[in-house]
Amino acid sequence: MSALFTGWTGALALSTVVIGVAMTFVAYMTWLERKVAARMQNRIGPYEVGFPHGWLQPLADVLKLLVKEDITPRAADPLLYNLGPLLVVVPALVGFAFLPLGKGLAIVDHPYSFLFFTALASLTLLGIFAAGWASNNKYALLSALRMVAMAASYEVPMILALLIPALLAGSFQLTAVVEAQRGLWFIGYPLVGQLAFGIFLLCALAEGNKSPLDILDAESELVAAYNVEYSGIKFALFYAGEYAHTLALCGLAATVFFGGYLGPAFLPGFVWLTGKCVVLFVLILWIRWSLMRMRIDQAIRINWMFLLPASLANLLIAASWVVRD
Amino acid sequence: MSGGPIEVVEREFGELALNMGPQHPSTHGVLRLILHLSGETVIKAVPVIGYLHRGVEKLSEHLTYDQLAPVYERDDYLAPTANSNAYVLAVERLGAIAVPRRAQWLRAFVSEWQRVSSHLVWLGTLGLDLGGALGGGTTLYMYCFREREKILDFLEELTGTRFHTNFNLIGGARYDLDAAMADKSNALAASVEAALPELWSMSGGNPIFSERTRSVGTISKDLAMGVGVTGPTLRASGIAYDVRKAAPYDAYAELPFDVISRTAGDAEARFQVRMDEIRVSLKLVRSIVDGLPAGPIFARKPLKNPKATKIPSGEVYAAVESPRGELGFHIVSDGSAKPLRLKINAPSFKNLQVVTHILPGGLVADVVATLGSLDPVLGDVDR
Amino acid sequence: MPAPEVVAALRTRFSATPFALGVELPATELLTALRALRDAHGYRYYVLGTGTERETAFEVLHAVRNLESGDTLFVKVAVPKDAPEVDSIAFVYAGAEWQEREIWDLFGVGFKAHPDLRRILMPDDYPGHPLRKSFAMDTPWGYRPAPAPEDAS
Numbered sequence: 001m002s003a004l005f006t007g008w009t010g011a012l013a014l015s016t017v018v019i020g021v022a023m024t025f026v027a028y029m030t031w032l033e034r035k036v037a038a039r040m041q042n043r044i045g046p047y048e049v050g051f052p053h054g055w056l057q058p059l060a061d062v063l064k065l066l067v068k069e070d071i072t073p074r075a076a077d078p079l080l081y082n083l084g085p086l087l088v089v090v091p092a093l094v095g096f097a098f099l100p101l102g103k104g105l106a107i108v109d110h111p112y113s114f115l116f117f118t119a120l121a122s123l124t125l126l127g128i129f130a131a132g133w134a135s136n137n138k139y140a141l142l143s144a145l146r147m148v149a150m151a152a153s154y155e156v157p158m159i160l161a162l163l164i165p166a167l168l169a170g171s172f173q174l175t176a177v178v179e180a181q182r183g184l185w186f187i188g189y190p191l192v193g194q195l196a197f198g199i200f201l202l203c204a205l206a207e208g209n210k211s212p213l214d215i216l217d218a219e220s221e222l223v224a225a226y227n228v229e230y231s232g233i234k235f236a237l238f239y240a241g242e243y244a245h246t247l248a249l250c251g252l253a254a255t256v257f258f259g260g261y262l263g264p265a266f267l268p269g270f271v272w273l274t275g276k277c278v279v280l281f282v283l284i285l286w287i288r289w290s291l292m293r294m295r296i297d298q299a300i301r302i303n304w305m306f307l308l309p310a311s312l313a314n315l316l317i318a319a320s321w322v323v324r325d
Numbered sequence: 326m327s328g329g330p331i332e333v334v335e336r337e338f339g340e341l342a343l344n345m346g347p348q349h350p351s352t353h354g355v356l357r358l359i360l361h362l363s364g365e366t367v368i369k370a371v372p373v374i375g376y377l378h379r380g381v382e383k384l385s386e387h388l389t390y391d392q393l394a395p396v397y398e399r400d401d402y403l404a405p406t407a408n409s410n411a412y413v414l415a416v417e418r419l420g421a422i423a424v425p426r427r428a429q430w431l432r433a434f435v436s437e438w439q440r441v442s443s444h445l446v447w448l449g450t451l452g453l454d455l456g457g458a459l460g461g462g463t464t465l466y467m468y469c470f471r472e473r474e475k476i477l478d479f480l481e482e483l484t485g486t487r488f489h490t491n492f493n494l495i496g497g498a499r500y501d502l503d504a505a506m507a508d509k510s511n512a513l514a515a516s517v518e519a520a521l522p523e524l525w526s527m528s529g530g531n532p533i534f535s536e537r538t539r540s541v542g543t544i545s546k547d548l549a550m551g552v553g554v555t556g557p558t559l560r561a562s563g564i565a566y567d568v569r570k571a572a573p574y575d576a577y578a579e580l581p582f583d584v585i586s587r588t589a590g591d592a593e594a595r596f597q598v599r600m601d602e603i604r605v606s607l608k609l610v611r612s613i614v615d616g617l618p619a620g621p622i623f624a625r626k627p628l629k630n631p632k633a634t635k636i637p638s639g640e641v642y643a644a645v646e647s648p649r650g651e652l653g654f655h656i657v658s659d660g661s662a663k664p665l666r667l668k669i670n671a672p673s674f675k676n677l678q679v680v681t682h683i684l685p686g687g688l689v690a691d692v693v694a695t696l697g698s699l700d701p702v703l704g705d706v707d708r
Numbered sequence: 709m710p711a712p713e714v715v716a717a718l719r720t721r722f723s724a725t726p727f728a729l730g731v732e733l734p735a736t737e738l739l740t741a742l743r744a745l746r747d748a749h750g751y752r753y754y755v756l757g758t759g760t761e762r763e764t765a766f767e768v769l770h771a772v773r774n775l776e777s778g779d780t781l782f783v784k785v786a787v788p789k790d791a792p793e794v795d796s797i798a799f800v801y802a803g804a805e806w807q808e809r810e811i812w813d814l815f816g817v818g819f820k821a822h823p824d825l826r827r828i829l830m831p832d833d834y835p836g837h838p839l840r841k842s843f844a845m846d847t848p849w850g851y852r853p854a855p856a857p858e859d860a861s
Contacts, residue, residue: 041467138343142689145364211460212533289464292456292533295690296365375829383838387845550775553754553803564775571778640728642771642782657760668758678806707829
């Protein structure tokens, strides 16, 4: 597909299309979250704006945040303060470009696209740390410290778990990983697939700051933590960036564990991918709106004492099985 | 000794003084906690109160006894009738005013319903504290408040208002319970009790919740007695003292019920005590409806001039068991129509004092869990 | 009603006079009497600390309770108005710390050897002690402290 758009103008046009589609998708996933959460709590959710289902609510929220005053605190480090939201939102949106939408149809189809995706996902945490430190606010600083201790450490089992599909497919190219699932989705492989997905799910909760691992922005303790000093469009970028990050991870899980665009031919491939991504997102929402938050030392203990050994063992089992073949 | 503004000094490298300020989602009102942190561990906690001080005790010296009964309902605003119940008990004891039996039973009835309502608020806000407004805590909060709305609708039908019911008069009660309302109360008790297992499964039955509350904010028995904590906080530390059993008032001498206590003294124990107390209260409202004696609800002559009520001079102390603990009134009278001095023994004031002793050593996340489990109401603390 | 044998013991040891809710003690005996109550008589639970203003003196009351017998005893001390100071019992009962701060804040009665005596309910720079009878609430549209120089802390 990248052959269609050549040159700088082509790249610019393609980027605009990707960002536009991705941001609209993210915005309407926020609507979906509010509806799902509301129904879980015996209420309706967005209702008035775009009666009767609140379809226009995301648009109203974005417009509201756009017209707010853009404040940079005098004592904040201006470069990092303004860079923070960008570092959170851009890697997530770029991640959408790697997901294959059909056979051979990925916007960026690179031999190491899988690795590149996970590397980009880590940049989001750098943005959070920049925001937390540069805000010159103790609450934000606590959140930045928690990020370094916790969220960065959850990256390790996540990458180890993601190595399983790459191992089973024999390639780091996402289109090849999907094609290798034509016989059986990787989630279906006994033990290694399920364990890898389970570990990945927990780490995705940590990366996306979803309860029970939303310790970074523990709203009842640190009152919005790393984005406490942000308002207006920068806050909107943080918010959208978090959702985009979670959705990108859901998209990745759908691609490498659930077969991506593979599905019966009566619907095109990208519809299957989007559908699987949304189902995984609703699963994450379901967990998020039911469970309470863990304490940071408990979360870190679970990571190093349980997730890391489990993912290493899993990798060993999968590697020996592949080599034996 | 006159005391200037609070000096917050960060004494060591790496010590952070964080202001969990009066505006905070988790401080249960306008409480300011100055936390000295080393990383995530609390080294010192200094509570600052007084943001909701409305001068009720000074006001009490300028209003007559009959005018004062509704005023105290604004102190502990989650269980308003308990406040005015304690006040009228004290005045009746000092003035030797008899109260009809039916009024006593009705006072207990409304108090127990407000105990259930207050504990539902406690559970919901504990969920918000532990789970966050953007997570599982809100779900628990919504479910608790759904049950509570039914209780408030019932109270509105009975008394005309949802919260500050103005139910207690010196010498009796203001509203009566007829057969239809009694049936509604029984149906409501059944429906709230049916919802309790779901609330339990979202909180106590959840291992994440147990991990957050076990061994958190432990109050030892000696500390509890020295500081004077009351209510479920005291009973969770191994001292089974309940004012309804130790110094019975209203109908409690005739009603059988259990005093719930635990020995662990941590947040989980306090949680279990309060959850069991909801069940006890629901049983009590059923027993009260079954055994309600007939008769008048107000025994004094109709009040034409509130200034005419003169209480003989002396001192009295009377206490009730509010959802937060022992709520007592110490009234000094000089024989006139207005009290000379009225002191409210507020349970949240005493329970909150214990945070300076139990917060150090815990993490920031434990601060919110501890505060939630102590269940302070700042209107009660500051009066 | 306070337990009679405890009242009798306090009367002999500390020259206490009984009143409706407990005993009245001379100000010098407050600390030793409360220590005796806590250690020898088992009144280990602290209930209440309050103050009252009478015509000629302030009264400081502490209420303690024996949880085994359920008896609540009030201990009253009279403090002269021109030199309002009394011993602090914060090291005997930890709960007295905030109650004594409240009495200082609202009445102006000082507590010797209190660990941290500062205002608790009123703002730190508030002029006067609100619960004193001389603190007037006389404006028709609200309550403001009368700027009386003898009330300034």
